[in-house]
Amino acid sequence: MSAAESRRVAYEVVRAVHESDAYANLLLPRALERARLATADAALATELTYGTLRRQGTYDAVIAIAADRPTHDIDPAALDALRLGVHQLLSTRVASHAAVNESVELAREGAGRGAAGFVNAVLRRVSRDTPGDWMAQVEDRARSDDERLGLVLSHPVWIVRAFRRALAAEGRAHELEALLTADNASPKVTMAALPGLADVPPDVRRTPYSPFGFRLAGGDPDETVRGSDGRVRVQDEGSQLAALALTRAEPVRAGERWLDLCAGPGGKTAILAAEALAGGATLEANEISPARAGLVRAAVAGVPLEVSVSELDGRVRASESPATYDRILVDAPCTGLGALRRRPEARWRKAPSDVPELxxxxxxxxxxAIVALKPGGIVAYVTCSPHLAETAGVVAEIRREFGEAVEELDARAVLRGLSVSAPELPDQVDGSGRAQLWPHRHNTDAMSISLLRRV
Structure with a gap:
């Protein structure tokens, strides 16, 4: 019964993701809490949810072959039951009869008796061949190498091409398959102990690049967070490095004034606050979304520093304060293609048409932000996306616009100086100082970090 309940939780979350544009990383914890699953059953529900969403493109290709019809012709509730079943058949050790029978029951409840019979027939067809056989059949239907990679490694073709170009900007296009594979792996939970306010526990594995990041050997990270008074948090190492690139670009002078322009949900703001407190600087934050602004206030509550949080359009907020700040973080809204390990559904929601507007x-x-800097002030431009239009392209346009009034600093050198284990950050083909982190190379989100100084 518990395994069946795990599948039910996974199915309900996957349905909500597709039907209501819900976010799995927000919805799943609440669903698990309501279901009161044991630890092992909660782990199964988590694996089924994220595994199904990550490999959806591949599973849809398998389903289309086995059903002999395109997936858009299949009832959505039945299709999600099929995806969940195919994931269990091709990518887990779940017994075939359990994967088929439970998926059929979910389809019956979600779409009716007729859909259940259809799901039963398709899954039994899938169960007759090995995962390798199915991957060969999927590959045979690809019309190009990019489409082959997209089908087998479950990424839309436009993202495959964007990643290829971003890697080529470092002369590393040959790493594309490793990157796509890393996007389909479950990321390890990374923690941050706010500098100067919390110590990294002695019995943990420290992160290689962030001086205050660590990973627990086991146990519930939420317990560690709850017992820290807001001074220990779950945070990707790449996010930690993005904040530190700004605060450690040069020594902090007492009295500096800082601004986090697009602060929600507040993880980087908390690091900036801790660093500002240690250096005698002040920090202000801005977040246009009231709900996310609330998260920012909660994130900095554990830091004994007054941080005002405004709720304005960042463009308006910065333009109202010309030549005011010594350091500004612009963690800009982006496609989020760098966090597909943690938000797998994002790859199916974004489209190439989103990029120009963003x-x-x-x-x-x-x-x-540059206009709001004092002369000599520094802005860190950060995106959780490696897409060149969102990273190098934006910085190149700004540098053309401001000319000699702006100079680019070497973000790679700053990151290398943070710890003994310096990250491997190849030069960019365009000669810029941009630092690009990667899940397959650094075990972080694919964070892009550029540092610009107003002359």
Whole structure:
């Protein structure tokens, strides 16, 4: 019964993701809490949910072959039951009869008796061949190498091509398959002990690049967070490095004034606050979304520093304060293609048409931030995306616009100086100082970090 309940939780979350645009990383913890599953059953529900969403593109290709019809012709509730079943058949050790029978029951409840019979027939067809046989059949239907990689490694073709170009900007296009594979792996939970306010526990594995990051050997990370008074948090190492790139770019002078322009949900803001407290600086934050602004206030509550949080359009907020700040973080809204390990559904929600609108917003935010800098001030431009239009392209446009009034610093050198284990950060083909982190190379989100100084 517990395994059946695990599948039910996974099915309900996957349905909500597709039906209501829910976010699995927000919905699943609440669903697990309501279901009161044992630890092993909660782990099964988590694996089924994220595994199904990550490999959806591959599973849809398998389903289309086995059903002899395109997936858009299949009832959505039945299709999600099929995806969940195919994941269990091809990528887990779940017994075939259990995978088929439970998926059929979910389809019956979600779409009716007729859909249940259809799901039963398709899954029994899938169960007759090995995972290797199915991958060969999927590959045979690809019309190009990019489409083959997209089908087998479950990424839309436009993302495959964007990643290829981003890796080629470092002369590393040959790492594309490793990157796509890393996106389909469950990321390890990484913690951050706010500098100067919490110590890294002695019995943990420290992260290689962030001086205050660590990973627990076991146990519930939420217990560690709850017992820290807000001074220990779950945070990707790449996110930690993005905040530190700004605070450690040069020594902090007492009295500096800092701004986190797009602060929600507040993880980087908390690091900035701790660093500002240690260096005698002040910090202000801004987040246009009231709900996310609330998260920012909660994130900095454990830091004994007053941080005001405004709720304005970042472009307006910065333009109202010309030549005011010594350091500004622009963690810009982006496609989120760098966090597909943790938010797998994002790959199916974004489209190439999203990029121009986002890159225009990113350019406007960075432009406004530079105007808000004092002479000599530094802005860190950060995106959780390696897409060149959102990273190198935005910075190149800003540098053309401001000319000699802006100089680029070497973000790679700053990151290398943070710890003994310096990250491997190849030069960019365009000669910029941009630092690009990667899940397959650094075990972080694919965070892009550029540092610009107003002359």
């Amino acid at each position: 890159s225009a917003l990113q350019r406007d935010l960075l432009e406004a």
